[in-house]
Amino acid sequence: MRPAIDVINVSKVYRRYARRRQFATLKSALLDGSLLGDLKPDETFQALRNVSFSVPKGCTYGVIGSNGSGKSTLLKCVAGITRPTEGEVKVDGRISALIELGAGFHPEISGRENIFINGIMLGLSKKEVQRRFDEIVEFAEMQDFIDAPVKTYSSGMYMRLGFAVAIHVDPEVLLVDEVLAVGDQGFTHKCLDKFSDFRRRNKSILLVTHSLDLVEKFCDEAHWLDKGVSKGEGDPKKVVAAYIMNVEDSEEHSLAKAEAARLAASASEVPQAPPPDVDGEKAPENPVDDAETTRDGFKATEGRWGTREIEITQVSISGPDGESGHVFQSGDDITVHMTMTAKEPITDFVFGLGLFNADGVCIYGTNTNLEEFQPSEIVGECSVMFEMDHLDLVEGTYRLDLAAHKADGYPYDYHRLLYTFRIKSRVRDVGIYRPAHRWTFGGGITIKGGTT
Amino acid sequence: MFSSLAKLGRYRALILTLVVRDLKARYRGSVLGFFWSFFNPALLLFIYTFVFTKVLPSSHPASMEPFALFMFCGILPWTWFSASLLESSNTLIAGGNLIKKVLFPAEVLPIVTVLANMVHFFLGLPILAAFVLYYQRPIDPLELLWLPVIVLVQLILSTGLALFLSALTVHFRDLKDLLGNLLTLWFFATPIIYSVEMAPPDMQWWLNINPMTHLMRSYQEVLFFDGPFGHQRWLLGLGVGSVAVFLAGYFVFDRLRDSFAEEV
Structure with missing residues (x-):
């Protein structure tokens, strides 16, 4: 069976027109006769370097990596929004990209009309939108506001509507770029349910996210990008673990550097009397805190x-x-x-x-x-x-x-x-102190999982 | 290039929807709404009538009466032309979100701009027709058959230029400021508020190389001047030229297409 997404040796080079950025006028370009010269890049930035992977049908594939590692560029290449400089991307079936939600909404017109326009932009016909209209509105929880102009929507409503339209395009391949951060807990769960539903119907999801939890729980495979280079691929647990190790290493590095700088700064200070409020006791609520x-x-x-x-x-x-x-x-x-x-x-x-x-x-x-x-x-x-x-x-x-x-x-x-x-910590608990603890459940409770 | 040109047909529904959206959004929130599309040209015509019958009655030969109507025949299509170019130069930048974040055929945006302005032009036509009837100008129904041809030529020419300008403005932002001035100059260099005959003889050559001259002249002959339509050759020649402009504009657009998502 053909894979849903096939990324073969993809490299992406962004061009920077450093010189023209300073002048950036047609007039000067014409006067210098350098119009063609200016269209050539002065500097390049390699966002992706020989990245290859393939996503089989029905697979949920997670891409992780720190900021600037090329995740979003990769997603845009797969979506066809930008073309890779080298290499090839093959996608089998209709794509819907949840990169920015509600990107095509026009603020002045109503949510109802925007659903139609957005749906058509994403490749549906008018009839198909009509058929899914009620479902979209219900999913977005927008029944009461659907005829109000979009400019009156809160950002949460805007995102929900955008998400609802995009997900109801019913693609074979869904590209998701860190959009689950929108909406409240309930909506996030609904989105995840929708994704699971997708999976059951043998459709593929390419998920770019910073939420390692989500990758571990949700993805069948994971891919770790670092500065545009593929650092690992395969079992999500292993890839995430490798990624965390690496992040710790680099944090380690930056903390060590910061500490060295602080020590150097304080060492150069002349030994001085302590601030009057500091005594042998540590008193954090003292005026120093102000x-x-x-x-x-x-x-x-x-x-x-x-x-x-x-x-x-x-x-x-x-x-x-x-x-x-x-x-x-x-x-x-x-x-x-x-x-x-x-x-x-x-x-x-x-x-x-x-x-x-x-x-x-x-x-x-x-x-x-x-x-x-x-x-x-x-x-x-x-x-x-x-x-x-x-x-x-x-x-x-x-x-x-x-x-x-x-x-x-x-x-x-x-x-x-x-x-x-x-x-x-693997557990996202909060506070200051973590007492040693365990949960015990009795009676009619069925509960699974847990980190401790 | 031709493969993407062929795809253009598939975007019909999208283009149509976006044109309707543009028109709906333009007057949303105003009291008169769509009627502004009628009132704007009507008010303009009243102003011209006042100026050229009361303030400057001797600015034109007597044979050109009613002069306001003559001017209106040119100004209405010119407004379509210049608004299309001005708006389309900005349209890719304004629609940047779509190009950067959604898989969206960018050429749809300038085309929608031209078409939306064409609808405004059409909405102005009833006003023009009302005044033609009011002044009881003799209109040859056979001549009117040329009108769709003229509109088509203008549509192709405007779309070609709009594609070209929208693509270039992504790289040269100051093009849209330059364009505003250029269009003002072009307006006066085109026989709109004067007729070709009123221009000095040594200017005729210059007027002839201006494509808009022939478009405007065609409108004026069909809608204003008596006598048979005598501008077919120029018009058809311009039609061929317009197709060439369209193809060239589309070619440039297609070549620069990949840079939009990064540069917008």
């Missing part, structure tokens, strides 16, 4: 101060494998490792640690004084490890305060919010 929100959403300002009589020279955060990193899974055992130096022997010292989430809320704070360690002496090169078993945080970005200070709060070396790590 300071302007920093670029990455952390409300408290970061910084480093102290006399450096004890100096924290190196900090690393490591996961269960002992490798230092910045991205961990929820529930991992995580160790914070500090290296410090005391030039002179010091007898009054406390080590402290505070853990903050992106809202600046202190999730946990402790120090050796609170936990009743009795300091006697620190001298020379030392190391301090703070080990947390099962750090059950919800997904998000977290920052650490680390400090060495006297019992009365006098700071030796105070690192405020200088260390960042990210927690990934």
